[in-house]
Every structure is written in structure tokens, then in C-alpha cells.
Amino acid sequence: MLPGPTNVPDRIRYAMIKAMVNHRSETFTRTLRSVTEKSRALFQTEGDPLVLTSSGSGGVEAAVWNIVRPGDKVIVLVSGEFGARLAETVELAGGEVTRVSSEPGTVPSIESVEEAVRKAQGVKSVFVVHNETSGGTAVPYIERLASLAADVGAFFVVDAISSLGGYALPVDRWGIDICVTGSQKCLAAPPGLALLSVSRKATDLIRKNPPRVRYFDLGRQMDFLTHGETPFTPAVSLYYALEEALSWLVEEGLENRVQRHALHARQLYSMLDAMDLKPLADPKVRSNTVIAAWYPQGVDDKVFRKKLSDEQDIVVGAGVGSLKGKVFRIGSMGDVSSTHVNRTASAMSLTFQKMGYSVDWNRVAAALAA
Numbered sequence: 001m002l003p004g005p006t007n008v009p010d011r012i013r014y015a016m017i018k019a020m021v022n023h024r025s026e027t028f029t030r031t032l033r034s035v036t037e038k039s040r041a042l043f044q045t046e047g048d049p050l051v052l053t054s055s056g057s058g059g060v061e062a063a064v065w066n067i068v069r070p071g072d073k074v075i076v077l078v079s080g081e082f083g084a085r086l087a088e089t090v091e092l093a094g095g096e097v098t099r100v101s102s103e104p105g106t107v108p109s110i111e112s113v114e115e116a117v118r119k120a121q122g123v124k125s126v127f128v129v130h131n132e133t134s135g136g137t138a139v140p141y142i143e144r145l146a147s148l149a150a151d152v153g154a155f156f157v158v159d160a161i162s163s164l165g166g167y168a169l170p171v172d173r174w175g176i177d178i179c180v181t182g183s184q185k186c187l188a189a190p191p192g193l194a195l196l197s198v199s200r201k202a203t204d205l206i207r208k209n210p211p212r213v214r215y216f217d218l219g220r221q222m223d224f225l226t227h228g229e230t231p232f233t234p235a236v237s238l239y240y241a242l243e244e245a246l247s248w249l250v251e252e253g254l255e256n257r258v259q260r261h262a263l264h265a266r267q268l269y270s271m272l273d274a275m276d277l278k279p280l281a282d283p284k285v286r287s288n289t290v291i292a293a294w295y296p297q298g299v300d301d302k303v304f305r306k307k308l309s310d311e312q313d314i315v316v317g318a319g320v321g322s323l324k325g326k327v328f329r330i331g332s333m334g335d336v337s338s339t340h341v342n343r344t345a346s347a348m349s350l351t352f353q354k355m356g357y358s359v360d361w362n363r364v365a366a367a368l369a370a
């Protein structure tokens with residue numbers, strides 16, 4: 001129950017044992033074409049999403065370096081660790097960043113973003129982490145941000161690494177220029193691949209004014225994809241897994257998957273409530289994929305997570321940055337069912353009980369049954 005990497009179902013795990021092939025062969029081209037085709041359903045796009053052999057951060061770095069040029073005015077929303085990293089990455093690429101920040105557990109108001117865009121004048125791009133994995137919050141106004149950026153002629157880029165699939169972000173309809181996700185979250189594939197959608201407008205920029213990078217040059221990636229190849233040696237086995245993971249997504253249907261994530265998030269928040277534990281996130285912006293909660297007084301983070309793992313076989317995430325030791329984070333992404341939720345609830349109840357924090361199991365069970 002980590003906020004990534006998440007459980008990898010057998011059908012996806014076994015897909016990786018297929019024979020290794022020449023990545024410049026028709027066999028690999030078939031895999032690549034199938035991955036491209038199926039990932040259209042994930043991004044809800046008519047375009048050709050790209051897959052990079054890199055973790056999610058590589059996808060974010062690619063988005064930044066392909067969109068930002070030195071001296072560009074860039075607005076970055078920051079409400080936690082991943083927003084902070086995003087802002088720093090934009091600065092490394094030479095962007096002049098205005099951060100629109102909020103406390104962990106909250107997201108900046110749309111009005112504060114509008115004001116920042118107005119004040120900065122001549123904003124070239126707006127960057128946001130949709131789902132802040134460190135605080136368990138999701139920005140509820142992505143579509144409005146997209147039109148805000150479009151109104152001032154700015155590019156709009158979304159880090160949806162810990163949300164896409166658990167949430168729907170229809171990139172074409174909403175006007176998201178680059179949307180990035182990772183293989184190891186809601187797709188339930190192993191870590192190691194980043195997926196990106198790139199709009200026509202962003203493609204034009206990349207063609208006219210190529211980024212000063214090689215591996216992450218998205219124009220080069222597009223050129224090779226036209227011939228059914230990748231510019232550099234891809235992690236072939238991970239592509240096998242991704243193809244299977246996307247097949248599962250297509251079979252389940254994006255909308256059903258989104259509803260499944262919402263249902264289990266609701267159950268997990270009810271479970272916390274029945275344990276008298278407080279979620280970190282403001283109720284209006286609670287994430288459906290990362291459930292972060294404050295520890296009860298007297299429960300030590302390291303001891304709790306170790307006992308939960310060693311004795312109950314349930315792994316949850318620690319707090320990051322300033323929240324280390326104060327909160328725990330449950331990932332509810334990808335291959336999560338009611339069985340996982342119920343097992344997590346009973347395991348946590350037992351562990352808290354053993355550590356001297358009393359939980360009323362009847363209340364927890366009633367919350368799960370509701």
C-alpha cells in the first residue's frame with residue numbers, strides 16, 4: 001500500500017519474462033505501436049504519447065527542458081515536496097519562477113494563481129503537480145488552470161505521476177500541453193518508465209526551437225516513433241510490462257478505474273475517521289490515490305511501519321521533508337481492491353492496538369461496511 005511503486009499483478013509481472021529482442025526489429029516495433037495505441041486511452045488523446053526509459057522524474061525533466069527556455073517567466077504551483085522539486089527543475093532550465101505556494105495538506109487558491117499570472121505579465125508557461133504525493137492533495141481545478149494558461153498564450157504542463165489512471169485528465173479536451181505520468185503508480189507496472197502526452201502547440205515549439213538536451217529531446221523521440229523505434233536502447237522488458245498494464249486499463253475502462261480509486265479512497269478516509277485519525281489534507285482537496293494522515297500521539301513512525309510490514313505484511317509510506325515522523329501515507333493506486341483496503345484496516349488496527357493506541361474495531365468494520 002505504498003504511494004509507489006505499487007502492487008504489480010501477476011499478468012503484468014509475467015509479461016516481462018518474454019524473450020529479449022532486438023529493439024530495432026519488427027517485433028519490438030509491434031510492442032511500441034501497441035503501447036502508443038493503448039496509452040491514447042490513458043491520456044484521452046488523438047496524439048501519440050511518448051514513453052521514456054526513465055523514472056517519473058526523467059519525464060518531468062523532459063517536460064521542463066522541452067518547454068522552458070532561459071529567461072522565460074514560469075508560474076509553478078507548490079504545495080509540497082514534488083512541487084518544490086518541479087520549481088527547482090524549471091530554474092535549472094533557466095526559467096524565472098514565480099512560486100504560488102500553499103501549506104502541506106492544502107492547494108493554492110485558483111484566485112492566487114490568476115493573480116500571479118496577471119502580475120508576472122508575459123508568462124510563458126504554467127507548471128503544476130496534479131497530485132502532491134507528499135501531502136495527499138489533488139488540485140481540483142486543472143481544467144481551469146489550462147484555460148487560464150491558454151488565455152495568456154502560455155504552455156500548461158502537468159505532473160500527473162501519482163494520479164493519471166486513478167484520475168482522468170483528458171489532455172486534448174482540457175488543453176494540457178504536456179502531461180507526465182510514471183509506470184509504477186496507477187498503472188500498476190514496475191518503476192522505470194515515464195509516459196508523456198505532447199500537444200500540437202508544444203510540438204511546434206520543440207520543432208522550431210529544439211531543447212538543448214539529447215536524451216530527453218522529445219522531437220527526437222517523435223521522429224524515431226514515426227518509424228516504430230526509440231532513439232536510444234529502451235528498457236524492453238518494462239515495455240512488455242507496460243503493454244500488459246495498458247491492456248488491463250483498456251479492459252477495465254478508464255472511467256471504471258477512476259471510480260474504483262474514488263471508492264477505495266472513500267473507504268480509507270472512513271477507516272481513518274473510525275480510528276479517530278486526522279487526514280493531513282483539507283477535505284476539499286483530498287487525494288483519491290494518496291491518503292496521508294497524522295500519527296496519534298505516542299506512536300513512533302519507524303516502529304509502526306516496521307511492525308506493520310514485519311508482522312502484517314502491509315507496507316505504507318513515511319512522511320517526507322518536514323512531515324517525516326509525523327504522518328504516514330497510504331497509496332491507493334493501481335491494483336487496489338476492497339480486499340487490500342480491508343486487510344490494511346485490520347492490520348493497522350492490530351498494530352496501533354499493540355502500540356498502545358486503542359482502536360474500536362467495531363467502528364472500523366462498520367465504516368468499511370458502509
Ligand SMILES: Cc1ncc(COP(=O)(O)O)c(C=O)c1O
Nearest residue numbers: 055056057082131133161162182
Ligand atoms: C507527483 C510526483 N512527481 C514526481 C515523482 C518522481 O517520480 P520518480 O520517483 O518515478 O522519479 C513522484 C514520485 O513519487 C511523484 O509522486
